[in-house]
Amino acid sequence: MFIRRIEDLPNTEYNRRYGQEIVTKSNNQQKNLNYKELEWVTNSVEWACFTTTVTFKDLIPYETSNGMSLRTLYEYRKRVLVKIKKRLSRSSSKWNLVLPIAYAQYEYEQGSFFKPIPSSNSPHHIHGLIAIQAPLANRLYNHQSNELDKRLSKDLRSISTVSTYKIEPLRLDEAFSWVNYMNKGKDINDLSFC
Numbered sequence: 001m002f003i004r005r006i007e008d009l010p011n012t013e014y015n016r017r018y019g020q021e022i023v024t025k026s027n028n029q030q031k032n033l034n035y036k037e038l039e040w041v042t043n044s045v046e047w048a049c050f051t052t053t054v055t056f057k058d059l060i061p062y063e064t065s066n067g068m069s070l071r072t073l074y075e076y077r078k079r080v081l082v083k084i085k086k087r088l089s090r091s092s093s094k095w096n097l098v099l100p101i102a103y104a105q106y107e108y109e110q111g112s113f114f115k116p117i118p119s120s121n122s123p124h125h126i127h128g129l130i131a132i133q134a135p136l137a138n139r140l141y142n143h144q145s146n147e148l149d150k151r152l153s154k155d156l157r158s159i160s161t162v163s164t165y166k167i168e169p170l171r172l173d174e175a176f177s178w179v180n181y182m183n184k185g186k187d188i189n190d191l192s193f194c
Contacts (some may be wrong), residue, residue, distance in 0.1 A: 003027075027132040041101055041131045042175040048137035049170035051178055052104075052128035054080055057163040059124060068124055069106040074160050076104055076126040084167075088136050101131040105182040127182040131169065141169060 003009060003026040006019040011029050015022065026032060041047045054073055061067025083103060089097040106126045112174075132140060141148055156165050170178060 001042050002052075009034045015077065032070045037101070038094055038175065038179060042170065042172050047101075048134045048140075049129060049131050049172075050140065050167055051168045051170050052080070052130060052165070053125060054128070055163040056126040057192065058161055072106050072124045072126060073104060075159075076128065079159050080126075080156065080162065080165070081130075083152065083159070084130070084140065087139055087149065087152045087155065088132060090157075095179055097133070099130060099132050102128060103130075103182070105126040105178075118177065129182065137169075141167070143169070 003023050006015070006023055009015040009019050009022065027036075042049055054076060057070045057074055059068060059075065062070045063076075081099070085092075085095040085099050089095060107125055107127060108123055137143075139153060141147070144148060152167075156162055
């Protein structure tokens with residue numbers, strides 16, 4: 001439970017005595033720090049947030065236990081995010097400034113008799129959330145035509161392991177819904193920070 005103020009606690013003798021300590025501990029938990037960061041980014045005019053969904057094909061696992069998830073996350077971090085960073089700034093020394101926040105969640109879609117996986121899509125995919133500096137948003141997405149930048153789209157299509165991709169602005173009223181969808185109800189701490 002995320003407790004921001006003493007007033008959020010029920011009015012009991014215990015909470016009156018230890019309320020400040022409870023609030024401080026709650027605010028310093030990693031889960032709550034992640035929620036604060038997400039809330040700060042989505043509510044700030046300095047940042048533009050985008051959702052990403054990228055499916056991959058023809059991946060070769062790194063190892064036997066988590067090989068496909070590690071490979072999928074590697075392809076996303078080292079290929080897809082690098083293309084996005086290059087579109088935002090040619091100087092690699094500025095990449096952490098123009099795209100400082102990127103969350104990713106690996107997902108493996110398993111088919112069933114009732115819901116087969118389409119043959120055009122690979123089951124290994126990433127759901128992501130990226131935050132970039134707001135003045136650079138037009139390099140990534142054309143808001144007038146509601147489409148991804150043509151040059152970035154061409155760059156993403158050039159990656160041989162990318163099957164499909166979708167990058168679009170995050171609807172601010174649905175930021176936490178997107179995070180819950182990415183996580184499939186798991187803890188926010190399970191997200192990978194890229």
